[in-house]
Amino acid sequence: MDPFSALGVAASIIACIQLSQSLLKKLGPSAHRSQDLKLILRTMMQFRKAYETLKEYAELDESEEIRLATFRQVEEPLKECKDIIDNVVERLEKNSFLKQWVTGSAWDRKLQKCMSRLNEVRLLLDMAMQSDQLWFSVVDQAKEEKRRALLQWLSKTDPSTNHQAARKACMRGTGEWLLRNLEYRRWKENPRSFLWLQGLPGAGKTVLCSTVVEDVQDFCSSDSGHLVAFYYFSFSDSQKQNTTNFLRSILAQMIKQSNKAFHTAAPLYNDTDDPELQLHALKAMLRAIIAAHGYVFIVADALDECPRATATQDERQLVSETLEEIISWKLDSLHLMITSRKIADLESMIHGIPGVVTVFIQNDHVDADTRLYVASELQKDKKLRSWPPGIRTEIETTLERGANGMFRWVSCQLEMLRSCITPAQVRSCLKTLPETLYSTYERMLAEIDKKHIDMVITALKWLVIAERPLRLDELAEAVALGLEPGADFDIDNRLPDLTDILRVLGSLVAVEVSLPRRFYWLRSEYDSDSDSEFELDSVCHVSDAATTGNSDNPYYSPIVRLAHFSVREYLMSTLPKPWSTDHFNEADLHDFAAIACLNYIKLIMSHNSMFDDLYYYARSYWRVHVQKCKNHDRANSAKFITFLSEFRLTGGRPLERLLSSPITPTSSNSRLCSGQFCRSWAKCRDGYCSSGSTSGLGRSRPSTFRDHQ
Known part of the structure; x- marks a missing residue:
C-alpha cells in the first residue's frame, strides 16, 4: 500500500x-x-x-x-x-x-x-x-512529454476532416427520425450495446453517422467521465482502411478528452514496429480505458469501405474480428455503433457477434429528408430558384418519386438540372431521369465532350488508385502525364487553369478544404534518406489558415476525391461504359500509377528541375504501387517490367524483393530516389530560379524558399 x-x-x-x-x-x-x-x-x-x-x-x-x-x-x-x-x-x-x-x-x-x-x-x-513547486513543474513537464509521445504514436489519421465534410453536407432537420428511433435510444442508454445502421449506397449513412456523433457528444458533454470517439473508413485514403489506424484514432481521441484515459493507457504504451504487438497493445489500452469510464461511445462509419481479401490480408475481416473481440469484453460502459451497406460478406461477419441490433434506413425515412433537401436546394441555389413555381414543384415531385432512398441520386439529378436553360429542357430532363446511380454515372460520362475524354479517363484512374487524396495541383499534373504514363512529357498538356479539370469531371468528384501547397515542397531541410512526405493529416494541424485557404492563392490547393464510393465501384465494375474498360482493374491501375510515378521522377531529374507538383507523391508511393501489382500476371505486364528494369530501388534494394522473378537493373538511372539528387539540389535551392521564372519543366516558384517558410 x-x-x-x-x-x-x-x-x-x-x-x-x-x-x-x-x-x-x-x-x-x-x-x-x-x-x-x-x-x-x-x-x-x-x-x-x-x-x-x-x-x-x-x-x-x-x-x-x-x-x-x-x-x-x-x-x-x-x-x-x-x-x-x-x-x-x-x-x-x-x-x-x-x-x-x-x-x-x-x-x-x-x-x-x-x-x-x-x-x-x-x-x-x-x-x-x-x-516543492519546482518538482511539481518537472512532473508536469514529464507528464506532458509522455502524453505528447503517446499521442504522436497514435495520431496516424485524422477522422475530423471526414466529420467536418459530413456536417457541411448535413441540412438542418434531416436525420431526426434516427434520433427518435426506439432502438437508437436504447443503444444510447443501455449498457454494453451494439448498433448496426444499414442502408443502400447513397442513402446518406455518413451524414447520419455525423449526426449521431454530434448527438452523443452533446449527451456526454456534462460529464467528464463519458467519452466519445468516432472514425470514418474511407475508400479514397488507404490510411483510413485498416484496423490498426482505426484503434489508434479512437484511442487518441479518448486520451485528448480525459486525463484518466491517459493515465490508464500510458503504462500499456509499447512503441514497437511489430504489427501484431502493436495491435495487442492498442486493444489492451482500449479495454482498460473503457473499463475505467462510465459511458464510452464508439461510432465507426462505412465499414464496407475497408478492402476485402488481398494478397496479404482481409482488412474487412480483421476489423470485424476486432469488433467482435471488443464486444466479448462485456464492458457495461461500451456503446458501439457501425454503419455500412448490407453486403453478404460483412453481414455474415457482423451477425455472428452477440447482441448486435440492426436499424435499416427505410425509404420513407430518407424520402422525408430528401424533401427537405430538395426544397432547400431550390430555395438557396441561384439557378434553381429562378425557375417558375410550377417548374420547381415538378422538380420536387419527380425527384421525391425517383429517389428510392438515395440522397446521392437526388444530388446528381439536381446537378444535371442546373445545366438546363429553358423550362422545356427541365421537363425533358425530368422525363428521362436515369433510374439508378450507375445509370446516372453512365449518362454523366456519355455527356462529356469527346475531346476531353482522355483527360477524364486519366483523372479517374488516378482518383481510383491513389493511395491518399490528391490535391488539385497534383491531379492536374498527373493528368498532364496522359494515358501513356511512360511516354515523353509534353509541357503543352498542362492546364493553365487547374479548375478546368473540375468543370469537366462535374459531379463525379468532390472538392474539399484547401490545403497549403507549400507544406509539401517548401522545407528548410530535406531528409534525403527518408521516403516519407508531409502527410495530409499532419498538414491539417500545421496551420489554421489551411481551413480558410483561398483557392486563388497559388500556395493553396483543394483536395479532390471521387464524390462517392459508388462512383469507384461503378468505374471498377464490368458494366457498360462510354469507353473501353480493359484497363480499369486494380492490378492494371497500379501498373499505370507505378510507371507514371517513376517516369515523373526521371522527368524531374533529367531536366534538373525543382520538385514539381506530383514529385512528393511519386517519390513516396511508387513502391507501394509496385508492391500491389507484384502478383499480377507478368505476361500482361511486359511494358511495366521493361520500364521498371531501368531503375534501382531506394537504398539499392534489389527488384527481386518486390517482384516475383528476378530482374537485372541497369545503371542508366541509378540516381533515382537515391538521395544524391536531393542533396545536390538542396545545396543550390536558395539560388535556384531567383528571378521567379520557370526553368525546365517546373512551374513558376517564389524567388527563394526562405521567403515563404
Whole structure:
C-alpha cells in the first residue's frame, strides 16, 4: 500500500462528506444556521479534490524514492488534517449534536474550533506543497512529454476532416427520425450495446453517422467521465482502411478528452514496429480505458469501405474480428455503433457477434429528408430558384418519386438540372431521369465532350488508385502525364487553369478544404534518406489558415476525391461504359500509377528541375504501387517490367524483393530516389530560379524558399 493510502485521509474525508450529505437530506433546510453544515460539506469536498491532486502528482513518478520524498513533505499536515476530520465525524454522529441542531441552540463550538484549525492546517499543507513547486513543474513537464509521445504514436489519421465534410453536407432537420428511433435510444442508454445502421449506397449513412456523433457528444458533454470517439473508413485514403489506424484514432481521441484515459493507457504504451504487438497493445489500452469510464461511445462509419481479401490480408475481416473481440469484453460502459451497406460478406461477419441490433434506413425515412433537401436546394441555389413555381414543384415531385432512398441520386439529378436553360429542357430532363446511380454515372460520362475524354479517363484512374487524396495541383499534373504514363512529357498538356479539370469531371468528384501547397515542397531541410512526405493529416494541424485557404492563392490547393464510393465501384465494375474498360482493374491501375510515378521522377531529374507538383507523391508511393501489382500476371505486364528494369530501388534494394522473378537493373538511372539528387539540389535551392521564372519543366516558384517558410 502506498504511504498516502496508509494514512487513511481519503476514507476520513469520504466519511465526513457522506455524513454531512445524509444530515442535510434527513433534516432538510433548518432555520438555524444551516449554512454551517453546508460549509462543512463544501470544505470537505474542496479538501478532497486538493488531496487527490497531491496524490496524483506523487504517483506520476515511477521512482519510489521521489514518491517517499513527496510524502514526507506533507506527512505532518495530512496527519493533523485526518485527526481534525475524524473529530468532526465523531461530533456529527453524536445525538447531542442532532438535538442542538433540531432545537436551534447555539452552533456546536467544538465544530467551530475544528473547522478553524482545519483551515490553518490547510495553509501549512499548501506551504509544504509550494516549497516543492519546482518538482511539481518537472512532473508536469514529464507528464506532458509522455502524453505528447503517446499521442504522436497514435495520431496516424485524422477522422475530423471526414466529420467536418459530413456536417457541411448535413441540412438542418434531416436525420431526426434516427434520433427518435426506439432502438437508437436504447443503444444510447443501455449498457454494453451494439448498433448496426444499414442502408443502400447513397442513402446518406455518413451524414447520419455525423449526426449521431454530434448527438452523443452533446449527451456526454456534462460529464467528464463519458467519452466519445468516432472514425470514418474511407475508400479514397488507404490510411483510413485498416484496423490498426482505426484503434489508434479512437484511442487518441479518448486520451485528448480525459486525463484518466491517459493515465490508464500510458503504462500499456509499447512503441514497437511489430504489427501484431502493436495491435495487442492498442486493444489492451482500449479495454482498460473503457473499463475505467462510465459511458464510452464508439461510432465507426462505412465499414464496407475497408478492402476485402488481398494478397496479404482481409482488412474487412480483421476489423470485424476486432469488433467482435471488443464486444466479448462485456464492458457495461461500451456503446458501439457501425454503419455500412448490407453486403453478404460483412453481414455474415457482423451477425455472428452477440447482441448486435440492426436499424435499416427505410425509404420513407430518407424520402422525408430528401424533401427537405430538395426544397432547400431550390430555395438557396441561384439557378434553381429562378425557375417558375410550377417548374420547381415538378422538380420536387419527380425527384421525391425517383429517389428510392438515395440522397446521392437526388444530388446528381439536381446537378444535371442546373445545366438546363429553358423550362422545356427541365421537363425533358425530368422525363428521362436515369433510374439508378450507375445509370446516372453512365449518362454523366456519355455527356462529356469527346475531346476531353482522355483527360477524364486519366483523372479517374488516378482518383481510383491513389493511395491518399490528391490535391488539385497534383491531379492536374498527373493528368498532364496522359494515358501513356511512360511516354515523353509534353509541357503543352498542362492546364493553365487547374479548375478546368473540375468543370469537366462535374459531379463525379468532390472538392474539399484547401490545403497549403507549400507544406509539401517548401522545407528548410530535406531528409534525403527518408521516403516519407508531409502527410495530409499532419498538414491539417500545421496551420489554421489551411481551413480558410483561398483557392486563388497559388500556395493553396483543394483536395479532390471521387464524390462517392459508388462512383469507384461503378468505374471498377464490368458494366457498360462510354469507353473501353480493359484497363480499369486494380492490378492494371497500379501498373499505370507505378510507371507514371517513376517516369515523373526521371522527368524531374533529367531536366534538373525543382520538385514539381506530383514529385512528393511519386517519390513516396511508387513502391507501394509496385508492391500491389507484384502478383499480377507478368505476361500482361511486359511494358511495366521493361520500364521498371531501368531503375534501382531506394537504398539499392534489389527488384527481386518486390517482384516475383528476378530482374537485372541497369545503371542508366541509378540516381533515382537515391538521395544524391536531393542533396545536390538542396545545396543550390536558395539560388535556384531567383528571378521567379520557370526553368525546365517546373512551374513558376517564389524567388527563394526562405521567403515563404
